[in-house]
Amino acid sequence: TLLFFSENKQNESSSSSVYVHNPHLAEMKDDVLYHLSLATGTHDLPAMFGDVKFVCTGGSAWRMKKCTAYIAAELGMEDPKSDYPNICAGTDRYAMYKVGPVLCVSHGMGVPSIAIMLHELIKLLHHARCTDVTIIRIGTSGGIGLEPGTIVVTKQSLDGMFQPRFEQVILGKTVVRNVDLDQGLAEELLKCSKELNQFETVIGNTMCTLDFYEGQARLDGAFCSYTEKDKQDFLHKAKEAGVCNIEMESSVFAAMCNLSGLRGAVVCVTLLDRLKGDQLSCPHDVLQGYQLRPQILVGHYIKQQLKAT
Numbered sequence: 354t355l356l357f358f359s360e361n362k363q364n365e366s367s368s369s370s371v372y373v374h375n376p377h378l379a380e381m382k383d384d385v386l387y388h389l390s391l392a393t394g395t396h397d398l399p400a401m402f403g404d405v406k407f408v409c410t411g412g413s414a415w416r417m418k419k420c421t422a423y424i425a426a427e428l429g430m431e432d433p434k435s436d437y438p439n440i441c442a443g444t445d446r447y448a449m450y451k452v453g454p455v456l457c458v459s460h461g462m463g464v465p466s467i468a469i470m471l472h473e474l475i476k477l478l479h480h481a482r483c484t485d486v487t488i489i490r491i492g493t494s495g496g497i498g499l500e501p502g503t504i505v506v507t508k509q510s511l512d513g514m515f516q517p518r519f520e521q522v523i524l525g526k527t528v529v530r531n532v533d534l535d536q537g538l539a540e541e542l543l544k545c546s547k548e549l550n551q552f553e554t555v556i557g558n559t560m561c562t563l564d565f566y567e568g569q570a571r572l573d574g575a576f577c578s579y580t581e582k583d584k585q586d587f588l589h590k591a592k593e594a595g596v597c598n599i600e601m602e603s604s605v606f607a608a609m610c611n612l613s614g615l616r617g618a619v620v621c622v623t624l625l626d627r628l629k630g631d632q633l634s635c636p637h638d639v640l641q642g643y644q645l646r647p648q649i650l651v652g653h654y655i656k657q658q659l660k661a662t
């Protein structure tokens with residue numbers, strides 16, 4: 354059975370809160386955000402996070418620390434003495450850094466990993482009484498027919514059958530959730546990229562898979578039961594469905610933005626063209642350079658937004 358949940362919350366007021374939809378939370382004395390190593394009973398979350406307006410999230414902890422330093426410099430908020438302490442130092446599941454109104458959090462690889470982080474982050478922002486928060490995933494992906502190094506800003510996240518949906522089994526039933534992302538935000542990011550004029554950026558659909566190898570039609574995993582032609586046919590079908598890139602978190606990210614009222618965008622650089630290969634074999638420094646691009650774009654966007662207010 355498929356249930357379509359219309360849980361999406363539209364904000365009626367001018368400043369929008371971060372929504373949780375869970376009556377049980379109000380009855381809990383303390384809330385332990387276990388995987389972030391934070392809790393309402395031990396941390397003053399409004400004092401620590403009340404001013405957060407932007408969240409950047411990406412897979413690797415190291416990249417999120419680099420992103421924090423980059424954004425601090427962009428905003429003229431760098432502290433030469435500070436080493437940006439990891440707020441989640443009590444755990445090695447995720448890493449979190451803050452500079453001014455910008456929070457940078459790592460999410461690990463894949464849907465389950467980012468979903469756990471987002472549950473706890475959304476509760477954190479709710480407990481901290483944050484308003485008008487924008488969250489941007491800055492990540493990597495495999496492109497389809499794009500020059501490596503191109504940035505894709507996601508319009509819709511499609512599943513492995515090219516459907517715009519995120520399915521989750523809850524209490525033995527499949528729940529389907531909406532995966533549209535904020536089109537206004539996507540357009541603003543595209544505009545920022547044009548202003549920067551440092552790399553190509555496109556808006557398009559992103560296919561989100563549960564695996565890097567067979568799930569993404571690679572021929573180089575430990576197991577493979579299809580031919581090069583099967584792979585090419587599949588990737589061309591994806592392209593016809595508007596898929597510009599493939600990654601592993603956008604579906605649940607989009608779904609949880611919709612549920613919580615967070616304004617969200619997915620900004621991923623393509624590390625290779627999947628029509629031409631599977632292995633990430635180009636030089637390390639070239640790949641590293643590509644990975645900086647999403648943070649350059651998002652840094653520019655945040656700077657502009659803060660100037661405007």
Ligand code: R2B
Nearest residue numbers: 412462463493600601602
């Ligand atoms: C992009 O890169 C990772 C796999 O290499 C995965 O987290 C993703 O979405």
Ligand code: URA
Nearest residue numbers: 493494495599600601
């Ligand atoms: N991340 C992915 O999920 N796929 C790729 O091909 C590259 C990065």
